[in-house]
Amino acid sequence: MSTTRPYSPGDRGSEAGGASGTPGGAVPAAGGVPEGGVATPTAPSASPAGGGVRRLSFDDQSGVVPLARDFTRQALYEWGWLPAAGADQRAAAEDVLLVVSELVTNACLHAEGPDHLAIMCDRKVIRLEVTDRGTGQPAPRTPHQAGRPGGHGMFIVQRLCLDWGVVRTPDVPGKTVWAELGTPG
Numbered sequence: 001m002s003t004t005r006p007y008s009p010g011d012r013g014s015e016a017g018g019a020s021g022t023p024g025g026a027v028p029a030a031g032g033v034p035e036g037g038v039a040t041p042t043a044p045s046a047s048p049a050g051g052g053v054r055r056l057s058f059d060d061q062s063g064v065v066p067l068a069r070d071f072t073r074q075a076l077y078e079w080g081w082l083p084a085a086g087a088d089q090r091a092a093a094e095d096v097l098l099v100v101s102e103l104v105t106n107a108c109l110h111a112e113g114p115d116h117l118a119i120m121c122d123r124k125v126i127r128l129e130v131t132d133r134g135t136g137q138p139a140p141r142t143p144h145q146a147g148r149p150g151g152h153g154m155f156i157v158q159r160l161c162l163d164w165g166v167v168r169t170p171d172v173p174g175k176t177v178w179a180e181l182g183t184p185g
Contacts, residue, residue: 052079056117068104068117069097072128075119081184092184095160099179100128102153106177107132115174125162125180133174138166 054075058064076082076093084090100117107114111134118129140155157164157179164179 052121054119058114064114065101065104068100072097072100072119079121089184096126096181099157099160102156103130103177106138106153110134110136124183126183127180129176129178131176138177
């Protein structure tokens with residue numbers, strides 16, 4: 001299952017909030033840290049075959065959902081997922097962006113907002129991790145009520161991802177919600 005839309009994720013410019021950290025949402029140079037130092041790549045730019053890790057801190061940030069999507073979109077460009085070479089690659093990139101949106105939105109709605117986003121990519125899997133200070137346990141709403149507003153975030157994550165879960169560290173408040181999706185091709 002994947003989301004579809006008539007354009008690729010990066011074709012309509014940046015989303016409100018300019019997560020790329022550059023004026024007008026411009027994409028920073030590969031491996032560069034956008035103005036303000038928010039986006040902090042922890043490894044040189046790499047393709048999915050070579051792997052890579054990117055981290056984003058949400059400290060003192062507003063508009064965190066579009067910020068997270070723009071940050072993730074930039075990572076997908078650096079890793080060669082975008083611009084998409086075909087429909088499967090475009091769908092895979094859209095799925096990643098949707099899952100990031102859902103995880104960050106859940107942190108906003110149920111956990112006082114996210115603290116960090118980490119994106120890791122290797123040959124077969126992209127892993128997304130959203131850390132927050134919340135005590136709740138994310139789970140798809142049961143039963144899922146497709147026609148009702150709200151309660152669809154973790155259902156979407158469960159449907160799109162290979163696997164997902166929650167990690168808690170003893171004596172550290174909060175949790176990390178992680179999700180893994182298959183890489184295209």
